[in-house]
Amino acid sequence: MKTVRPTTRNIRIQAFVTVTDEKGKVLARGKSKPNNLILDNFGSLLAALISTVAMDATKNVTLTDDGGNSRVLVTAAKLPSGSGSYYILYTEFFPVGGQLRVGSGTTPPDRGDDSITTPFTTAPESGYFDAGSGSYAAGTVSISGAITAGGSGTVNEVGLFLFLCFPTGPTQYKFMMFHDLISPGVSFTPGKIITASYSITL
Numbered sequence: 001m002k003t004v005r006p007t008t009r010n011i012r013i014q015a016f017v018t019v020t021d022e023k024g025k026v027l028a029r030g031k032s033k034p035n036n037l038i039l040d041n042f043g044s045l046l047a048a049l050i051s052t053v054a055m056d057a058t059k060n061v062t063l064t065d066d067g068g069n070s071r072v073l074v075t076a077a078k079l080p081s082g083s084g085s086y087y088i089l090y091t092e093f094f095p096v097g098g099q100l101r102v103g104s105g106t107t108p109p110d111r112g113d114d115s116i117t118t119p120f121t122t123a124p125e126s127g128y129f130d131a132g133s134g135s136y137a138a139g140t141v142s143i144s145g146a147i148t149a150g151g152s153g154t155v156n157e158v159g160l161f162l163f164l165c166f167p168t169g170p171t172q173y174k175f176m177m178f179h180d181l182i183s184p185g186v187s188f189t190p191g192k193i194i195t196a197s198y199s200i201t202l
Contacts (some may be wrong), residue, residue: 015180023157032180093170098131098136122151
């Protein structure tokens with residue numbers, strides 16, 4: 001009798017950047033190089049989320065924000081009635097979730113990265129933009145966001161960030177989770193639409 005072995009595959013994370021005109025015509029596109037990275041921030045956060053935490057205990061994890069500062073995030077705690085102080089995704093003061101950022105840097109990513117290597121100088125491509133509503137089906141998670149370029153340049157890198165609200169303050173911090181080089185570089189001019197997306201195949 002033939003033994004049927006289950007198929008296995010590695011988790012694959014792929015980043016894509018596309019530039020289109022106002023009519024939706026694709027002008028340029030690129031995708032992540034093989035040296036794309038899941039960063040230390042992601043590993044530390046995942047390890048903290050799946051750790052066993054004793055009853056009434058608190059679990060902290062230290063992540064590095066996009067300014068290079070260490071921030072302590074509470075991932076598990078006993079919540080007294082009426083207190084939201086320890087929610088990871090706390091929405092009272094700011095929106096929270098995923099954001100994307102593109103840049104022109106060509107330095108290979110490192111697991112300790114916390115920011116885009118070379119941000120653009122013209123808004124809105126100089127800043128962050130929302131990743132929209134993520135979706136999951138058939139073993140793949142996908143997220144995507146788009147902006148209209150205010151200047152000219154070439155996208156050579158993209159990053160996925162988690163932005164969280166800390167109720168004390170309140171203050172918002174951004175933490176880089178993935179960092180990818182894009183090949184070929186994707187050039188754009190004012191008024192063109194830059195779309196960045198990630199797919200995570202399980």
